[in-house]
Amino acid sequence: MNEKEKNSAQLLAELEALRASEKNLSAVFDGLQDGVFIHSMDGTILDVNVKALQLFRMSKEQVIGRNIARDFFRPHNPLEKLSDIRSKLLIGETIGFQWVAKRAGEKSLFPVEILVRMIQRDSRDVVLTTVRDITRHKKKKIQLQQRRRQLALILDGNPIPTFVIDKNHHVILWNKACENLTGVSKTQVLSKPLDSRIFYPGQIRPVLANLVLEMDRQRIQELYKDKNIKASGFIPEAYEASDRLRIQGKVRDVYFLAARCRDADGEVIAAIETIQDISDRIRAEEALKANRKLLAEVTANIPGLVYQYSFSSLGNGRFTFISNGLRTMFQLSPRQVMRKPELFFLRLDAQVREQFQTFLQMPAPSGRLVEFEFSVESGATHKWYKNSALADVRSKGEILWNGMLTDITEMKRLESMKSDVEQMVRHDLKSPLMGIGGLSKLLLNEELSPRQREFVDAIYHSSIKLLHMINHSMALLKMEENSYILHPEEFDLVEMFRSLHEEFLPSADGKLLKFIHLLDGLPLSWEDTRHVQGERLLLESLFANLIQNAVEAAPEGSRITISIRSREHVHEVDIHNFGAIPESIRHNFFERYVTSGKKYGTGIGTYSAMLIAKTHQGDIRFTTSEQEGTHLIVTLPRSFAELD
Structure with missing residues (x-):
C-alpha cells in the first residue's frame, strides 16, 4: 500500500471513530434525565434531547428553530437577556435560577430549575440550557x-x-x-x-x-x-x-x-x-411529707397498728401507710411492707390471711365498720389481735381501707379468767343454795310460830330466786357460746305481763308513772289471753329488763305504753316511754356492758334481752328521738313449727 492509500485508510478510520463518538454522545445526550436545549445567544434552538421533548410534549421538528426564552418560559426570564450575562458565560460560569415554564398551546404552567452555561459546538460558541421539572419538589x-x-x-x-x-x-x-x-x-x-x-x-x-x-x-x-x-x-x-x-x-x-x-x-x-x-406540686409534696411525718409521730404513741390499704379496680393492693406499731407487733419495717405487702400477710396463718384478703378485696363495701379477731403464733407465745376498718370508695373503683390492729391478748386472758371465775361461782353457789332451799322447805313442814314461819318462808323463796338467777346466768353463758338448747312451751303472754305489772308498779308509782297496756291496738284486760311459745322464765327476764329500762328512762309523771300486736307469723311487743336513748350509746345499745347515766347500771340488761330474743328466733329493734321518745320493739315467732 502506497502513502496515499495509507492516508486514505487512516482518514476513513478516523471518520468511523468520529461517527461512533458522535453516536455515543447522542446516546448520552438523549439519555439525560433533565431536558437539554442547545441554542444560540439570541435564543434560537439548535438541538434538543428526548427528555426536553417529553417535558414540553412536542416533537423535535416543532422545537427546532423556536426561541427558547419566548416560547417555553414565562416572560421576563433571564434567558431573554443572555447578552447581559454573556461575560459570565464566556469565563465558564454556570448561571442557575428557578422559573415557570409553559407548554405551547397549553395554559398549564409548571415550576422548573434552569442551569445555563456556554459550550463549543462545531467550533462555535453555543448555549446549553438544562431544564428540570421541580413540581413535585415544590x-x-x-x-x-x-x-x-x-x-x-x-x-x-x-x-x-x-x-x-x-x-x-x-x-x-x-x-x-x-x-x-x-x-x-x-x-x-x-x-x-x-x-x-x-x-x-x-x-x-x-x-x-x-x-x-x-x-x-x-x-x-x-x-x-x-x-x-x-x-x-x-x-x-x-x-x-x-x-x-x-x-x-x-x-x-x-x-x-x-x-x-x-x-x-x-x-x-x-x-x-x-x-x-411545678411550684404548686412541690408545695403539695412538701405538705404531704409534713402530714405523713405528723401522722407517723401521732400514730407512734397509739397502742396498736394504724394502716391505710388501697385496693384498685385492677385487683392490685398495697399499703399506703402503716404506723410504727408494725415493728412492735410483728417486728417488720413499715417501709418494707409498703413496698412488699406480702411480708405482712406471710406472718399470718393461711386461714387468717384468707380472712384479710376477703375483706380487703370486698367489691362493694357497706360503709359499716368491719371487725374481726384473729390469733398469731409466734414461737412459744400466742397473740390475739382485733382488726377494725372502714372503707372509702374512691374514683375509678379504688377502695381505700382505713384500719387499726389492736393487741387484745390481755383482754382475751382476762375474759377467759372471768369466764372461769363466773363458772366457779355459779357451781360453788348452787350447792349451798340448794341445801338452804331444801332445809328451809323441810322446816316449813315443822310446827313453827307464825314469825318463824314467815322467816323460813322468806329464806326458802330467796334461795329459790337466787337459784333461778344462777340458772338464768348459766343459760346466758350457753347462749353466748351458741350451745343453749331451747325448750319452748306454750304460755299466756298477757298473764306474764300482769305479773310484771305487779312487780314494777311500786317503782312506777315512785316516779308517778302510768302503765298503759294495749292488745291489737285496744285497751288490754287482764282477762284477755294471747298464747306464745317459748321459755317463760327467759322471756319474762327479757321483758323485765326492757320494762326496767323504760321505768328508769321515762320522765316523771309520764306514761309507759306496752302494746301487744299479733301478725301473720309473729307477735310484736312495743314498749314505749318518753325518754331518749343517749346518742353516745345508740350505735352499740345491745352490746355487753354498755350503759349511760345509771348509777348502778351494769350494761347487761339489753345485752341479755337481745340474746334471749335471738335464741327464740326473734329480734329487738328500737327507734328513739327527743320528740318521740323511745320504742323498744320485740318480735317473737307465733310458733316454732311455722319457722321450721
Missing part, C-alpha cells in the same frame, strides 16, 4: 412549610412553655406560654442566641437546650449536677432536670426537659426545651 416544599407552620401553631398554643433553637443556637420558636412565664416576647428573642439571664438573672451561661444540642455531657453534669439532672427514660437524646429559679422576680420551682431534633436524614437540626412551673 409540592413537598409547600407541604413541609405548611407542616412547619402547623407545628409552630401547635407549639405556640401548647400550654407548656416551649422554645426551640436551631443548630446555630438561635431561637426559632418561643411560644405564648413561654412569653407568659418569662415576660419576654418572641420578638425579643427570635433569630437571636438565647439569653440565659431570662432564667438565671445576672448569669451568662448555656441553658440545657444549648448543651443537649451539642450533647456536651460533661458540661451538662457540671452545670446541673445539683439540679436532679438525668437522662430521660422516655425520649432519646434528652435530659431532664429541676431547679428553683427567680423568673420575673418570683421564685419558682421549675422542671425542664431538653431534647435533640433530627431531620429525615438523621441530621441534628435543632433542640427543643419545655419548662414547667
Whole structure:
C-alpha cells in the first residue's frame, strides 16, 4: 500500500471513530434525565434531547428553530437577556435560577430549575440550557412549610412553655406560654442566641437546650449536677432536670426537659426545651411529707397498728401507710411492707390471711365498720389481735381501707379468767343454795310460830330466786357460746305481763308513772289471753329488763305504753316511754356492758334481752328521738313449727 492509500485508510478510520463518538454522545445526550436545549445567544434552538421533548410534549421538528426564552418560559426570564450575562458565560460560569415554564398551546404552567452555561459546538460558541421539572419538589416544599407552620401553631398554643433553637443556637420558636412565664416576647428573642439571664438573672451561661444540642455531657453534669439532672427514660437524646429559679422576680420551682431534633436524614437540626412551673406540686409534696411525718409521730404513741390499704379496680393492693406499731407487733419495717405487702400477710396463718384478703378485696363495701379477731403464733407465745376498718370508695373503683390492729391478748386472758371465775361461782353457789332451799322447805313442814314461819318462808323463796338467777346466768353463758338448747312451751303472754305489772308498779308509782297496756291496738284486760311459745322464765327476764329500762328512762309523771300486736307469723311487743336513748350509746345499745347515766347500771340488761330474743328466733329493734321518745320493739315467732 502506497502513502496515499495509507492516508486514505487512516482518514476513513478516523471518520468511523468520529461517527461512533458522535453516536455515543447522542446516546448520552438523549439519555439525560433533565431536558437539554442547545441554542444560540439570541435564543434560537439548535438541538434538543428526548427528555426536553417529553417535558414540553412536542416533537423535535416543532422545537427546532423556536426561541427558547419566548416560547417555553414565562416572560421576563433571564434567558431573554443572555447578552447581559454573556461575560459570565464566556469565563465558564454556570448561571442557575428557578422559573415557570409553559407548554405551547397549553395554559398549564409548571415550576422548573434552569442551569445555563456556554459550550463549543462545531467550533462555535453555543448555549446549553438544562431544564428540570421541580413540581413535585415544590409540592413537598409547600407541604413541609405548611407542616412547619402547623407545628409552630401547635407549639405556640401548647400550654407548656416551649422554645426551640436551631443548630446555630438561635431561637426559632418561643411560644405564648413561654412569653407568659418569662415576660419576654418572641420578638425579643427570635433569630437571636438565647439569653440565659431570662432564667438565671445576672448569669451568662448555656441553658440545657444549648448543651443537649451539642450533647456536651460533661458540661451538662457540671452545670446541673445539683439540679436532679438525668437522662430521660422516655425520649432519646434528652435530659431532664429541676431547679428553683427567680423568673420575673418570683421564685419558682421549675422542671425542664431538653431534647435533640433530627431531620429525615438523621441530621441534628435543632433542640427543643419545655419548662414547667411545678411550684404548686412541690408545695403539695412538701405538705404531704409534713402530714405523713405528723401522722407517723401521732400514730407512734397509739397502742396498736394504724394502716391505710388501697385496693384498685385492677385487683392490685398495697399499703399506703402503716404506723410504727408494725415493728412492735410483728417486728417488720413499715417501709418494707409498703413496698412488699406480702411480708405482712406471710406472718399470718393461711386461714387468717384468707380472712384479710376477703375483706380487703370486698367489691362493694357497706360503709359499716368491719371487725374481726384473729390469733398469731409466734414461737412459744400466742397473740390475739382485733382488726377494725372502714372503707372509702374512691374514683375509678379504688377502695381505700382505713384500719387499726389492736393487741387484745390481755383482754382475751382476762375474759377467759372471768369466764372461769363466773363458772366457779355459779357451781360453788348452787350447792349451798340448794341445801338452804331444801332445809328451809323441810322446816316449813315443822310446827313453827307464825314469825318463824314467815322467816323460813322468806329464806326458802330467796334461795329459790337466787337459784333461778344462777340458772338464768348459766343459760346466758350457753347462749353466748351458741350451745343453749331451747325448750319452748306454750304460755299466756298477757298473764306474764300482769305479773310484771305487779312487780314494777311500786317503782312506777315512785316516779308517778302510768302503765298503759294495749292488745291489737285496744285497751288490754287482764282477762284477755294471747298464747306464745317459748321459755317463760327467759322471756319474762327479757321483758323485765326492757320494762326496767323504760321505768328508769321515762320522765316523771309520764306514761309507759306496752302494746301487744299479733301478725301473720309473729307477735310484736312495743314498749314505749318518753325518754331518749343517749346518742353516745345508740350505735352499740345491745352490746355487753354498755350503759349511760345509771348509777348502778351494769350494761347487761339489753345485752341479755337481745340474746334471749335471738335464741327464740326473734329480734329487738328500737327507734328513739327527743320528740318521740323511745320504742323498744320485740318480735317473737307465733310458733316454732311455722319457722321450721
